[in-house]
Amino acid sequence: MKKRWLAPIFISFMLVSGVSVSQPATAEAATVNDLVATAKKYIGVPYKYGGTTTSGFDCSGFTQFVFSKLGISLKRTSAEQYTQGTAVSKSNLKVGDLVFFNTSGKGVSHVGIYLGNNQFISSTTSSGVRIDNINDPYYWGSRYVGARRVANFTNEQAKQVQETAKKAQEEVKSSTVDLSIYASRGEVALRLASELNLDTSDKNSPFTDVKSDSKYAGAVTALNKLQIFTGDGSGKFNPNSPITRAQMAKVLVLSFDLKMKGSAKTFKDVPKSHWAYEYIQILASNGITIGRPDGTFGVNDYTTFTHLDTFIERIRTNVK
Numbered sequence: 001m002k003k004r005w006l007a008p009i010f011i012s013f014m015l016v017s018g019v020s021v022s023q024p025a026t027a028e029a030a031t032v033n034d035l036v037a038t039a040k041k042y043i044g045v046p047y048k049y050g051g052t053t054t055s056g057f058d059c060s061g062f063t064q065f066v067f068s069k070l071g072i073s074l075k076r077t078s079a080e081q082y083t084q085g086t087a088v089s090k091s092n093l094k095v096g097d098l099v100f101f102n103t104s105g106k107g108v109s110h111v112g113i114y115l116g117n118n119q120f121i122s123s124t125t126s127s128g129v130r131i132d133n134i135n136d137p138y139y140w141g142s143r144y145v146g147a148r149r150v151a152n153f154t155n156e157q158a159k160q161v162q163e164t165a166k167k168a169q170e171e172v173k174s175s176t177v178d179l180s181i182y183a184s185r186g187e188v189a190l191r192l193a194s195e196l197n198l199d200t201s202d203k204n205s206p207f208t209d210v211k212s213d214s215k216y217a218g219a220v221t222a223l224n225k226l227q228i229f230t231g232d233g234s235g236k237f238n239p240n241s242p243i244t245r246a247q248m249a250k251v252l253v254l255s256f257d258l259k260m261k262g263s264a265k266t267f268k269d270v271p272k273s274h275w276a277y278e279y280i281q282i283l284a285s286n287g288i289t290i291g292r293p294d295g296t297f298g299v300n301d302y303t304t305f306t307h308l309d310t311f312i313e314r315i316r317t318n319v320k
Helices: 027-040 059-068 155-170 185-195 217-225 245-255 277-285 305-318
Strands: 086-088 098-101 110-116 119-124 128-133 144-149
Touching: 027 059, 027 110, 027 119, 059 110, 059 119, 185 217, 185 245, 185 305, 245 277, 245 305
Parallel strands: none
Antiparallel strands: 086 144, 098 110, 098 144, 110 119, 119 128
């Protein structure tokens, strides 16, 4: 397959959060946006040794699959992919670079896609496709090997690659994320609007993907007026997208006007530099979240309906 080369530039990490982001003006930015959006569509797909499809990926199967959706050919294994493109120093990483790790003690054995802000996405043996920090002091930081730039898209090819990426996103099956288990942004809006007793009679949503006849329209519009949900910066709300626990922390803090109560526990996966650090600290200080037994919060994990119910019940009980 003929390679198409793309010049990655910075893209905001939170594509689906409630944080508004300015839209890049250049074609290259939009194409990088597509690359990251395509990769994130598969968050939650389980790990499968030798897996190269949406039923299960190994690490290199995931990177190969994502880049193939953009018309870029990668070799099969992480070690082979480490021979492609050009070497990039850690200080010069750009979105779309491949980052490599030694998790076996025998050389390159894991690969992921760099997302910016020290974040990368990969298929892990423990949690499937997820986002991690390349400098995580508890695991990835000490195992980092290097990076390769395998894609440098030109302006001429950007539009074609963008169209390819859109088609790839359309191919993602709803079964990738089970929305009977994980709460969608739309369902969270319905639940919060009800819990807050909001007036949902105005169905003129400001979002292009929430029409007035949508069951979410009234709730989404009411929450937007309170600046609890502000969309993704492109005029969309993404009602059928799952919401991460980090995003859920922000939404809950804003919805119930929660404040810090003394000190809160720290979580291994929530450094002070993380955008949701303050929100998660507030939840913890109010006894709304206690985290996981391994000392993590699970910032990038999707929020289940069970999580949502637990959070709201604790707010009822603990917040006066």
